[in-house]
Amino acid sequence: MSRSKPNATLALRLNKFVLRLSRNWLRIALVILGFYISLPWLAPTLMKLGLTGPGMTIYTLYSPFCHQFAFRSFFLYGEQPAYPRYNTGSPLTPFEAYAAQLPDFDPARVHPIGGRIGDIYSFTPGYQFAARDFVGNQQMGYKLTLCERDISIYIALFVGGLIYSHPQVRRRLRPVPIYLYVILGVLPIALDGLSQMLGYPPFGLWPARETLPIFRVVTGALFGLMNAWLGFPYLEMSFIETRQQVEAKLARAGIYL
Numbered sequence: 001m002s003r004s005k006p007n008a009t010l011a012l013r014l015n016k017f018v019l020r021l022s023r024n025w026l027r028i029a030l031v032i033l034g035f036y037i038s039l040p041w042l043a044p045t046l047m048k049l050g051l052t053g054p055g056m057t058i059y060t061l062y063s064p065f066c067h068q069f070a071f072r073s074f075f076l077y078g079e080q081p082a083y084p085r086y087n088t089g090s091p092l093t094p095f096e097a098y099a100a101q102l103p104d105f106d107p108a109r110v111h112p113i114g115g116r117i118g119d120i121y122s123f124t125p126g127y128q129f130a131a132r133d134f135v136g137n138q139q140m141g142y143k144l145t146l147c148e149r150d151i152s153i154y155i156a157l158f159v160g161g162l163i164y165s166h167p168q169v170r171r172r173l174r175p176v177p178i179y180l181y182v183i184l185g186v187l188p189i190a191l192d193g194l195s196q197m198l199g200y201p202p203f204g205l206w207p208a209r210e211t212l213p214i215f216r217v218v219t220g221a222l223f224g225l226m227n228a229w230l231g232f233p234y235l236e237m238s239f240i241e242t243r244q245q246v247e248a249k250l251a252r253a254g255i256y257l
Helices: 004-048 052-065 095-099 125-133 148-164 167-172 178-197 213-252
Strands: 141-143
Touching: 004 052, 004 141, 004 148, 004 213, 095 125, 148 167, 148 213, 178 213
Parallel strands: none
Antiparallel strands: none
């Protein structure tokens, strides 16, 4: 008896936890997503205020999840909202024009990879890694901790979750058809991303190309929205089934929550 009672108490607590999770999963997901997309904006703000320790901590925490290339990121508190490379065709002053004046991109400081240093316009891997490490300065401002495409993905996913949280939408919306998910969500981001990646070393299949920030935003937002449309309805169906199973189990024990 002394053993079964603690086991029964633990099982009851676990079932209550699962029941609360199944009822509130979307709210929890939105809180987590909201927190995740807020910190990328906080980091450059901390850097601007001179709180470099906390700011750099956030950059480090996000570094495993994004390449953080400065030439593919939005900046706050600087002369431009973004600094795309010279070959994007953007009217903005290109990243190379700024980088050529910065000690961070001095050839003497750029680590050669594969025995190559090149120059700022050839943008060999050494310069790419330097662009990853560069977080900004007083003139250029400070970059977000997620690149233009990634921040767009997660904001769109969050917005999709907010839309799905409306009772009418949540009750009626079904998962997006896979063909539509592929056409609108996967293909644009795959074509844009792969065509850029394959132009850089070690592939070098064609001259390196970069797309305008707006294309990165649009393809990221489409991918995020399509993932929300596909994932949230499936999660809802799964949690409804879980909720019904737990409620039935508790009801058999005479517990109604």
